[in-house]
Amino acid sequence: MIRNAFVRAALVVMSLAPIAQAATVTRGPYLQLGTDTSIVVRWRTDTATNSRVSYGSAPGSLGSVVDLAASTTEHEVAVTGLSAGTVYYYSVGSTTQTLAGNDANHFFLTAPAPGTPKPTRVWVLGDSGTADSSAQAVRNAYYSFTGGRHTDLWLMLGDNAYSSGTTASTRPPCSTCTRRCCESRCCGRRSATTTAAPPTPDIGGAEGASVALSATFGDPDASDVHTATVAWGDGSPVQAATVNQDGDSVAAAHVYADDGVYTVTVTVSDGRGGMGQGAASATIDNVPPTASAGGPYSGVEGSPITFTGTASDPGADTLMLEWDFDYDGNFQVGATGATAQRVYALDGAYTVALRVTDDHVSVLATTTVTVTDRPPVLLYLSLGSSATLPGGLSVANEDILAFDGSAFSLYFDGSDVGLSSFTIDAFTIMSPAEILLSFTSSGTVGGVSMDDSDVLKFTATSLGSNTAGTFSMYFDGSDVGLTSSDEDIDAIERLSDGRLLVSTTGSPSVTGVSSAADEDLLEFTPTSLGATTAGSWRLYFDGSDVGLTSSDEDVDAGAVDAAERIYLSTTGSFAVTGISGADEDVFVFVPTLLGSTTQGTFLGSLFFDGSAFGLSGNDVYAIDLP
Helix, strand or coil: CCCCCCCCCCCCCCCCCCCCCCCCEEEEEEEECCCCCCEEEEEEEEEEEEEEEEEECCCCCCCEEEEEEEEEEEEEEEECCCCCCCEEEEEEECCCCEEEECCCCCEEECCCCCCCCCCCCEEEECCCCCCCHHHHHHHHHHHHHHCCCCCCEEEECCCCECCCCCHHHECCCCHHHHHHCEEEECCCCCCCCCCCCCCCCCEEEECCCEEEEEEECCCCCCCCCCEEEEECCCCCCCEECEEECCCCEEEEEEECCCCEEEEEEEEEECCCCCEEEEEEEEEEECCCCEEECCCCEEEECCCEEEEECEEECCCCCCCEEEEECCCCCCCCCCCECCEEEEECCCCEEEEEEEEEECCCCEEEEEEEEEEECCCCCCEEEEECCCEECCCCCEECCCCEEEECCCCEEEEECHHHHCCCCCCEEEEEEEECCEEEEEECCCEEECCEEECCCCEEEEEEEECECCCEEEEEEEECHHHHCCCCHHHCEEEEEECCCCCEEEEECCCCCCCCCCCCCCCCEEEEEEEECECCCEEEEEEEECHHHHCCCCHHHCEEEEEECCCCCEEEEECCCEEECCEEECCCCEEEEEEEECCCCCEEEECCCCCECHHHHCCCCCCEEEEECC
16 A cells, blocks of 8 residues: 655755646545645646645635646645634636636635544545445435535545546545545545655755755555645745656755744645645754955044945844944944944054844954044134035034145034034134134024124033033123124134234224224234123234235135234135135235235245135135144
């Protein structure tokens, strides 16, 4: 009858393309091997097609589908993942046509969950293969007895195909029953033989890699042509397996997307109603992810350095990427993902680690970064409008930049201290922790009320990309005559002895100075500063004496170095003896005489050419020197 099977390792890949053509059901459909979570649907067609079973909770609502790509006339589809004790309606056919079902006569009821008691109706028949009047009388008597109660199992004891035992002589006494309840047949002297279930052993492998399954089966009828399918237990479609007809063996391969333990079900059919099924446990191991920290990297102290890593996993695991920029075992808070930034305060060579964690384990990748000493700052400046500078640094008009001759860094972030709605139009750096600032408009900054003729002092606790500190009144312009709309301070410099140099947006009128204009620098010698400001004025630099005479040549930024050379920027384009430029440039005047009669020469080259750094559409609003 059925001989036991054994397993041997093999890997065979088979791909069968579906053949779309008209077909007719010549036998079935009928149901076999019903459990609480699965059932096998069988039918035969006159021409070979691929196989499809659609099923659902009601006729016309068959939303679930199981497809087999192999083209055959003997269709055998295992439907898995069902709910226990549930009625399902179904149809059979191919991927291109429905051949039977999707009506009230095609349904099945799954078995109750194991351990759940339930009354069960079994119809047992023997010698029913004649399909004559006697057989019909037995059938009708059963109909009368069972009435509307569902038949859970139809068991045929043998002698089901008179008189030759062939398919042509098989005459089921009740075609309706085959569509509604599971049929099980015992082999008799005129019945087809049943293929044994392949006892598949447990298999193993790794996620993301091919896992091979191989099994043998037994069938005493050497003339049978067998088909086989494998349900891998991970939710993937049922797969047609490769059958060695001469060796009675089954082979298939599968790639599991994730680790875990899965139940693998193999179903073998002999094409004449005989079927066997076996199960195995597939233990799939996790594979650690791979990681690369990229690099090596380089950068400058005080400026952000961007790190970019990569990671992959052969499974479906979710990966977490974390960065340790000092390689001390402490992974920085917020430094997660493939890309992260770090600002190193000191130059040196550092080791950086990237940790990648999947659902189970972590791996570590390292790289190096070389941080060089920052070149000395040549110029501090503020811009009239927001900009993105070479290197990707984004700045706004409330910020102060440091320029080292080739690169920019953020020295003062105004948005950190409440200046997002203000524009800096004058500043000077008093000390490493003190900055004097004036703005284009009035308002309240850090609790201090001010207008555009005042100067506030910012006392820093930190600077750069994390600016913090407090504001106080340093210079009250209205106390010393700066009260009109033309007297907005748009340039400021503090000399080493405490004197202040200022320029205004228009022509100022203050005690001690006559005929001053917006291209001039005024000198203020304080006797008191703060909320009560007092002191005296005089003219320090007369711009009109040295060629700054047009409306575009209003001085809106100024600084003085230790040799008393004056660094200037203007509101528009300028042209003086020996040099010309635009509002994004800084040029230098070397005085021989200062005051109401100003004399000297301009250096023949720009100290800062803003157009070389993409600032042609911007304006340098304020400057200072280190």
